[in-house]
Amino acid sequence: EIVLTQSPGTLSLSPGERVTLSCRASQSVTNNYLAWYQQKPGQAPRLLIYGASNRATGIPDRFSGSGSGADFTLTINRLEPEDFAVYYCQQYGTSLTFGQGTKLEIK
């Protein structure tokens, strides 16, 4: 099983700032099949990024994904109030596993 480790566990930032979230896999992810999701309290997750760097339909361009192999990042430029949420990475190259999540909270 591929284990995904997300860091940090929690981040406290202010609107307008830039943030980079990390997702590290225990082994290389096949074809960079890595997705990112955003989840707000009481809601289902929302797809942000697939294939490591492709934005999903309707996702603002302040969200970007990068990385390859076993190291991936999600960057959010100019944080908006609605961006404060929990973010999960998910690999789908070998079966399917999720990271434990990074909580982005307002400072």
Added chain:
Amino acid sequence: QLQLQESGPGLVKPSETLSLTCTVSGGSISSNSYYWGWIRQAPGKGLEWTGSIFYTGSAYYNPSLKSRVTISIDTSKNQISLKLTSVTAADTAVYYCARGVRHPGYHFYMDVWGKGTTVTVSS
């Protein structure tokens, strides 16, 4: 607009079988572009993939749950179902139904999710 709606009992007794249904509207479940599956989230915890199924009936499961999980598909009703046997308190979670966008082979990410249904395992 595609919508997924989960339904089923909110309370299940320990050692019994959890059964949930996901009804898909606004699109056909009989597509070779998508998988359909279940992801769960225990209270205050992260996401855990349970399993997914293709319209042909080919199903893939999380290895940690494989011995207890069965996912089936009814294309005539545009529904998928989840059965989880011998449940314990550890199976208490919100269960989400989700569509998986298929890549060649057995690879998919989830692009459309239901709102989720809460299942509590308790006597």
